[in-house]
């Protein structure tokens with residue numbers, strides 16, 4: 165393997181330690197501890213594990229936790245009322261609605277109920293609009309994690325060819341906007357892209373966020389490229405990414421493994437967003 169691994173676990177640990185330090189300084193300066201409210205509707209076991217992980221990580225860095233769980237048959241109005249209440253609660257700096265909610269609920273409408281100042285997932289239309297306009301705001305956690313990895317490895321982005329495969333609101337679009345903000349030349353690909361391999365071969369920085377194991381072939385990776393694999397796929401071989409890892413690592417300069425790459429970054433960036441939200445609400449710019 166020629167490529168150096170980007171160790172997401174280690175970078176996430178560094179970010180978490182920095183947030184813990186900054187939260188301690190914040191509270192020592194006389195401010196209330198930042199608070200993260202999570203809202204889980206229903207009893208999906210995977211979602212319960214994710215929410216539990218977020219609450220545990222918050223407690224470890226000194227963020228106060230507000231863990232709200234609603235029955236699977238909770239109505240739209242009930243969830244909306246809770247989100248409104250959390251928006252008004254000064255102890256709550258960040259609100260995270262665990263997605264997806266049960267199918268009888270309108271996830272889009274619920275997301276829009278979240279106070280944009282507390283939108284630590286960065287998924288409200290206001291947050292997306294601020295990002296699209298290049299204005300300060302809360303950024304979605306996984307894309308912010310991708311950028312943090314690139315920054316820590318000092319990957320030059322200005323003028324670089326960046327190719328993003330996937331155009332979801334959660335990952336692809338915000339990653340592309342963040343790369344553009346760093347003056348990369350960004351190409352977005354999706355399921356209708358013609359000759360995906362040819363487009364990927366141009367990339368100095370290649371981001372895969374699709375959810376199809378091995379979709380990005382090793383020989384699509386340019387020699388010396390930086391490859392970030394956001395994909396998480398459960399296969400018979402265990403968890404794998406969207407990139408054919410072994411072959412891609414022969415050609416790349418830097419590459420993220422799956423697991424242990426982008427995955428751990430998401431919670432770390434959620435913690436950082438919660439602190440940033442608390443500081444912004446107190447009128448102190450981060």
Ligand code: NDP
Pocket residue numbers: 306329330331332333334335336353354355356357360373374375376379394395396397426427428430
């Ligand atoms: P979505 O399913 O919302 O989006 C997938 C995107 O991939 C779509 O834009 C789709 O195109 C595109 N796509 C599908 N098939 C192809 C193809 N054959 N060629 C090119 N593009 C294709 O997924 P998410 O963005 O939510 O997630 C992507 C992956 O990242 C998943 O594996 C998910 O598990 C993982 N993930 C990991 C996180 C982490 O913490 N590490 C966090 C969030 C997600 P189109 O729009 O045309 O349909």
